[in-house]
Amino acid sequence: DAPEELYGWLGSIPKMREWIGARHIHGLTEKAYSIKNRKFELTVSVNADDIFYDRLGVYRPRFEMLGNSVALHPDETTMELVTSGATLPCFDGNNFFDTDHPVGKPGAVTSVSNYAAGGSNLWILADLSKPLKPWIYQKVGNPTFVNKEDPKSSDHVFMNDEYVYGADVRGAVGFGFWQMAYGATVALDATSLKAAWQAMSAFTDDEGxxxxxxxxxxxxxSSNVFKARELLLSETISGSSNTLRNLVQLMELPLLD
Known part of the structure; x- marks a missing residue:
C-alpha cells in the first residue's frame, strides 16, 4: 500500500463545450495535494482466569464496544477533519472553509468565499450529490483483528496469564472540493441559510x-438541530408560509459541536 495518495487533479475538472474545429485539450491542474495514510490501533487485555471461570458476561459488552469503536472510526476521523475546516488547508493552499479561495485564470483571479465567520457553533450546507464529496475518507484495506490467547505462541499470555485482543486499520481523511460545502459559525436562521445557498449556487470554475x-x-x-428542524420542516413560520421547507435534507451530527 502506498504511504500517501496524490490528488493533484483536484484543481480543475473542465466542462464539455461545443465541438468546433480541433479538440481543446485540458491539462488537469496539478495542486500537489496528497493525503497521507495513517495507522490506528485499539488493544484490550483480559485476565485469563475471568475467561476460564466463564465470566465473559462481564466482558462481552466491552468486546462489543471494541468492535463498535472500529466501525465508528471512519466517521470519527472524518468529523475531526470537518470541524477543523476553518484551520486546515485544502488543495488550493487556503483553509477548506475560507473567505478568499482563488478562482479564475491567471491575471483574472478573484477571491471566493465558502465561509461565514461568527460566534455560534458550526453548521454546514453541502452538496453531496456529486461523485467527489467535500471530504474524502481514504480506505486502505479492511480492519485486522488479532486474538492472543495461546501461551505457547504468545509471550505476553505466558508471562502475564492475560489474553490480549486488538484491532488495527489503515486509512486517512482529506478535503475534496471546497465548492461542495459552505461552513458558517454565524447564527443559523433563514437569512444566513439563504445566503449560504445563494453563494454555493453562484460558484464557477476558472473559466467563469x-x-x-x-x-x-x-x-x-445538537445545538442547532431544533433550529434547523424549524427552518426545514415547519409548514409555517410566524404565521407565514415557510419557503425553506424541504429545501435540503437535515443531517444531525452530534460531533459537529
Missing amino acids: RKLNIKPTHLLVG
Missing part, C-alpha cells in the same frame, strides 16, 4: 462557468 452546484444537505450539531 457555473458549476451547477445545488446544496442537498444541512449538517448541524
Whole structure:
C-alpha cells in the first residue's frame, strides 16, 4: 500500500463545450495535494482466569464496544477533519472553509468565499450529490483483528496469564472540493441559510462557468438541530408560509459541536 495518495487533479475538472474545429485539450491542474495514510490501533487485555471461570458476561459488552469503536472510526476521523475546516488547508493552499479561495485564470483571479465567520457553533450546507464529496475518507484495506490467547505462541499470555485482543486499520481523511460545502459559525436562521445557498449556487470554475452546484444537505450539531428542524420542516413560520421547507435534507451530527 502506498504511504500517501496524490490528488493533484483536484484543481480543475473542465466542462464539455461545443465541438468546433480541433479538440481543446485540458491539462488537469496539478495542486500537489496528497493525503497521507495513517495507522490506528485499539488493544484490550483480559485476565485469563475471568475467561476460564466463564465470566465473559462481564466482558462481552466491552468486546462489543471494541468492535463498535472500529466501525465508528471512519466517521470519527472524518468529523475531526470537518470541524477543523476553518484551520486546515485544502488543495488550493487556503483553509477548506475560507473567505478568499482563488478562482479564475491567471491575471483574472478573484477571491471566493465558502465561509461565514461568527460566534455560534458550526453548521454546514453541502452538496453531496456529486461523485467527489467535500471530504474524502481514504480506505486502505479492511480492519485486522488479532486474538492472543495461546501461551505457547504468545509471550505476553505466558508471562502475564492475560489474553490480549486488538484491532488495527489503515486509512486517512482529506478535503475534496471546497465548492461542495459552505461552513458558517454565524447564527443559523433563514437569512444566513439563504445566503449560504445563494453563494454555493453562484460558484464557477476558472473559466467563469457555473458549476451547477445545488446544496442537498444541512449538517448541524445538537445545538442547532431544533433550529434547523424549524427552518426545514415547519409548514409555517410566524404565521407565514415557510419557503425553506424541504429545501435540503437535515443531517444531525452530534460531533459537529
